[in-house]
Amino acid sequence: MGKTIIISNRLPIQLQISNGNIDAIPSVGGLATGMKSVHSGNESLWVGWSGLTQEDTPPELEKDIDEALEKNGCAKVNLSAEEVEGFYFGFSNRTIWPLFHYFLEYSEFELDFWNTYREVNRKFADAIIEKSSEDDVIWVHDYQLMLVPQMVREKRPNTSIGFFLHIPFPSYEIFRTLPWREEVLQGLLGSDLIGFHTYDYERHFLSSVRRLLGLEVSFNDIYLDNRVIKVDSFPMGIDYKKFKTAAQDHEQNKNTHKSDLQKRLDSHKASAPDTKLILSIDRLDYSKGIAKRINAFEYFLNKYPEYKEKVRLIILAVPSRSNVPQYQLLKREIDELVGRINGELATVNWTPIWYFYRSLPFENLIDLYTSSDIAWLTPLRDGMNLVAKEYIATRTDKTGVLILSEMAGSAYEMNEALLINPNNFEEQADTLKRAITMPEEEQKSRNTFLQNRLERYNVEVWANEFMNALKQKKEGGDDFISQKLSKDILQDIDKKYTKAKKRLLFLDYDGTLVGFHKDPQKASPDDELYSLLDQLQQQENTTLFLISGRDKQTFGRWFLPKKYNMIVEHGVWISTDGDDFKLLEKVKDEWMEKIRPVLESFVDRTPGSFVEEKNYSLAWHYRNTDPDFGEKRANELNTVLTSLIGNDDISVLNGNKVMEVKSSNVNKGRAAVRMLGEDSYDFVMAIGDDWTDEFMFQELPDSAITIKVGLKKTQAKYHVENTKRVRELLKRFA
Numbered sequence: 179m180g181k182t183i184i185i186s187n188r189l190p191i192q193l194q195i196s197n198g199n200i201d202a203i204p205s206v207g208g209l210a211t212g213m214k215s216v217h218s219g220n221e222s223l224w225v226g227w228s229g230l231t232q233e234d235t236p237p238e239l240e241k242d243i244d245e246a247l248e249k250n251g252c253a254k255v256n257l258s259a260e261e262v263e264g265f266y267f268g269f270s271n272r273t274i275w276p277l278f279h280y281f282l283e284y285s286e287f288e289l290d291f292w293n294t295y296r297e298v299n300r301k302f303a304d305a306i307i308e309k310s311s312e313d314d315v316i317w318v319h320d321y322q323l324m325l326v327p328q329m330v331r332e333k334r335p336n337t338s339i340g341f342f343l344h345i346p347f348p349s350y351e352i353f354r355t356l357p358w359r360e361e362v363l364q365g366l367l368g369s370d371l372i373g374f375h376t377y378d379y380e381r382h383f384l385s386s387v388r389r390l391l392g393l394e395v396s397f398n399d400i401y402l403d404n405r406v407i408k409v410d411s412f413p414m415g416i417d418y419k420k421f422k423t424a425a426q427d428h429e430q431n432k433n434t435h436k437s438d439l440q441k442r443l444d445s446h447k448a449s450a451p452d453t454k455l456i457l458s459i460d461r462l463d464y465s466k467g468i469a470k471r472i473n474a475f476e477y478f479l480n481k482y483p484e485y486k487e488k489v490r491l492i493i494l495a496v497p498s499r500s501n502v503p504q505y506q507l508l509k510r511e512i513d514e515l516v517g518r519i520n521g522e523l524a525t526v527n528w529t530p531i532w533y534f535y536r537s538l539p540f541e542n543l544i545d546l547y548t549s550s551d552i553a554w555l556t557p558l559r560d561g562m563n564l565v566a567k568e569y570i571a572t573r574t575d576k577t578g579v580l581i582l583s584e585m586a587g588s589a590y591e592m593n594e595a596l597l598i599n600p601n602n603f604e605e606q607a608d609t610l611k612r613a614i615t616m617p618e619e620e621q622k623s624r625n626t627f628l629q630n631r632l633e634r635y636n637v638e639v640w641a642n643e644f645m646n647a648l649k650q651k652k653e654g655g656d657d658f659i660s661q662k663l664s665k666d667i668l669q670d671i672d673k674k675y676t677k678a679k680k681r682l683l684f685l686d687y688d689g690t691l692v693g694f695h696k697d698p699q700k701a702s703p704d705d706e707l708y709s710l711l712d713q714l715q716q717q718e719n720t721t722l723f724l725i726s727g728r729d730k731q732t733f734g735r736w737f738l739p740k741k742y743n744m745i746v747e748h749g750v751w752i753s754t755d756g757d758d759f760k761l762l763e764k765v766k767d768e769w770m771e772k773i774r775p776v777l778e779s780f781v782d783r784t785p786g787s788f789v790e791e792k793n794y795s796l797a798w799h800y801r802n803t804d805p806d807f808g809e810k811r812a813n814e815l816n817t818v819l820t821s822l823i824g825n826d827d828i829s830v831l832n833g834n835k836v837m838e839v840k841s842s843n844v845n846k847g848r849a850a851v852r853m854l855g856e857d858s859y860d861f862v863m864a865i866g867d868d869w870t871d872e873f874m875f876q877e878l879p880d881s882a883i884t885i886k887v888g889l890k891k892t893q894a895k896y897h898v899e900n901t902k903r904v905r906e907l908l909k910r911f912a
């Protein structure tokens with residue numbers, strides 16, 4: 179493997195130009211602060227936007243800028259002011275951000291934004307291609323760059339591409355409202371591995387992939403024609419050691435070195451020793467629930483007035499995306515709220531809220547974290563929330579209480595915190611009281627668990643887990659047990675075919691020779707297929723069998739005039755040389771009376787499903803149902819049927835979106851083996867796509883060439899991607 183290329187909109191440093199000088203300031207926000215630790219310890223290149231627009235960049239400084247970035251292991255993508263407007267302030271932060279955080283009413287669906295987003299994603303993709311080589315590993319970050327994986331994939335089909343989303347992936351009901359939803363999903367599917375913070379985000383994403391693109395998903399694998407994409411959750415950690423060490427140093431140096439902020443915090447503590455400090459730190463963002471938190475604080479002071487003058491709320495709101503109107507409105511709302519509450523409640527000795535609207539250097543963050551008795555974080559939605567983790571990491575004596583919103587991704591891993599619903603003021607007021615009065619013993623015992631977990635699953639471990647999963651994916655370790663039909667293998671098969679004296683071919687129909695259709699009757703043979711089968715049929719010393727689960731009426735209509743050999747209903751009926759169908763197996767059908775009403779009741783309760791009645795089997799089809807619902811019903815049906823069929827000689831076959839109940843001694847494997855015994859064949863081949871074809875793959879002798887269509891676990895020796903490839907393969911023989 180080559181080097182790792184990290185790619186995100188925001189670089190770990192932001193450049194500013196003042197008086198012809200270039201200043202590099204650290205970026206705020208969890209992505210940059212978290213990934214910085216991963217980047218610094220590794221041989222990686224980080225590609226992103228420098229924070230400057232082309233218009234702000236004097237051409238004579240271009241070289242210095244590149245050097246400044248290079249010193250930090252970074253390279254830039256140049257964006258014009260117009261591009262930043264449409265791509266960053268527009269589509270990223272006025273469409274996707276609000277939508278993915280469930281602020282549907284804030285989402286603007288502007289075609290211009292979308293077009294710029296596409297163009298800028300193309301720019302990032304081109305930058306990656308320019309700056310990386312084929313064997314580098316590409317790690318794309320976040321919602322600003324969702325189209326990049328596919329754009330890179332088009333030019334670099336074999337490169338390893340990972341994508342991580344730092345914000346929530348919303349439920350299907352929300353995501354489906356996006357006009358460009360399919361394109362966004364397709365963009366992401368250019369990746370080999372897609373990571374989310376939590377299992378819920380992962381599950382929402384998979385559900386959208388199934389419903390909107392109709393792709394097959396099995397556990398956390400998405401099956402495309404020629405690739406499998408892995409989806410998994412990796413909750414992001416922090417650089418635990420960095421925060422812990424900083425807090426220890428802070429403690430040690432408290433007599434020799436103190437920041438102005440720390441002096442102020444200390445004088446507050448000295449003047450009011452039994453007043454508790456409650457801290458909140460967030461980017462000024464509506465998703466963080468800052469305004470609601472201030473209201474809840476007022477509610478608390480009214481519900482428990484005995485805590486007036488006994489608590490102080492410190493709010494650090496970091497300026498963010500201030501070109502976006504919603505952020506400007508929120509800024510005004512918070513200013514007014516703080517002003518009003520302080521005005522109404524303040525006393526000579528007490529201001530209830532200390533409010534800072536600025537970004538603070540790392541040293542001051544440590545001052546705040548270590549000086550506060552309580553951290554109170556109440557996002558309405560938050561992908562992760564690293565501040566919660568950072569607060570706990572700095573509590574070197576293990577005291578301190580974290581109150582955290584259930585709606586933050588970090589809440590899933592921080593069960594020992596006091597978890598609250600930010601919309602429930604009653605609960606918040608009571609929880610604040612509980613935090614203020616929590617015995618030290620309890621604080622320490624809760625924080626011990628939290629710290630151990632944060633130390634273990636730190637940001638380095640997080641990044642390694644992601645990269646290892648990507649690597650494993652590349653090595654193909656866990657994908658298929660069958661081999662792809664390579665050129666060499668194909669040539670070998672050609673040779674065997676030519677040399678053979680007697681050949682026997684078994685071809686499944688649906689999913690093998692033709693693609694699927696919503697209505698099975700519409701998946702009828704086309705002229706190209708007839709002519710291909712005609713040619714195979716006319717080959718000397720070759721016996722061709724179509725072998726299918728279909729009913730004999732349909733196949734009779736389509737193929738009897740052609741005199742193709744056919745085995746239908748999984749092996750109940752056979753027709754050779756254009757003769758009428760004959761029973762191949764003696765089968766009972768008395769059980770059908772009992773099972774039919776069960777299937778019919780499932781049809782009634784599962785819109786889109788239907789029962790297909792064959793002579794000796796009943797099939798419940800659910801291709802046209804809601805995919806999640808259909809799977810759920812199929813599971814239920816399986817349970818019901820298993821308990822019903824106990825003593826009868828029948829079994830249930832789980833096919834591709836179909837459950838078929840049929841006599842146990844009938845299957846394609848048994849039928850194929852019977853045909854094999856009729857003559858002495860020295861070339862046997864079977865091709866199929868479905869679970870029911872696995873019987874053939876299992877039961878035919880080892881020398882047979884068995885081929886699975888699609889990338890799924892199989893007993894077949896080889897696989898091909900799709901029906902088109904099957905036809906190409908058969909053309910070689912014809």
Ligand SMILES: O=P(O)(O)OC[C@H]1O[C@H](O[C@H]2O[C@H](CO)[C@@H](O)[C@H](O)[C@H]2O)[C@H](O)[C@@H](O)[C@@H]1O
Nearest residue numbers: 188207208209320344345414560561562563564
């Ligand atoms: O780049 P900005 O527009 O200034 O915004 C800052 C970052 O905000 C978001 O952070 C997210 O990532 C964190 C780490 O995974 C996570 O804890 C938090 O919940 C997320 O909101 C955004 O996703 C980043 O792209 C921004 O850089």
Ligand SMILES: O=c1ccn([C@@H]2O[C@H](COP(=O)(O)OP(=O)(O)O)[C@@H](O)[C@H]2O)c(=O)[nH]1
Nearest residue numbers: 206207208209211461496537538563564565
């Ligand atoms: O003045 C500040 C305040 C906060 N942060 C950092 O910004 C990040 C915020 O990340 P979080 O995941 O909590 O939320 P996000 O802003 O990414 O949505 C944390 O690492 C903080 O340490 C910072 O660098 N400067």
Ligand SMILES: [Mg+2]
Nearest residue numbers: 686688689868
């Ligand atoms: Mg099939």
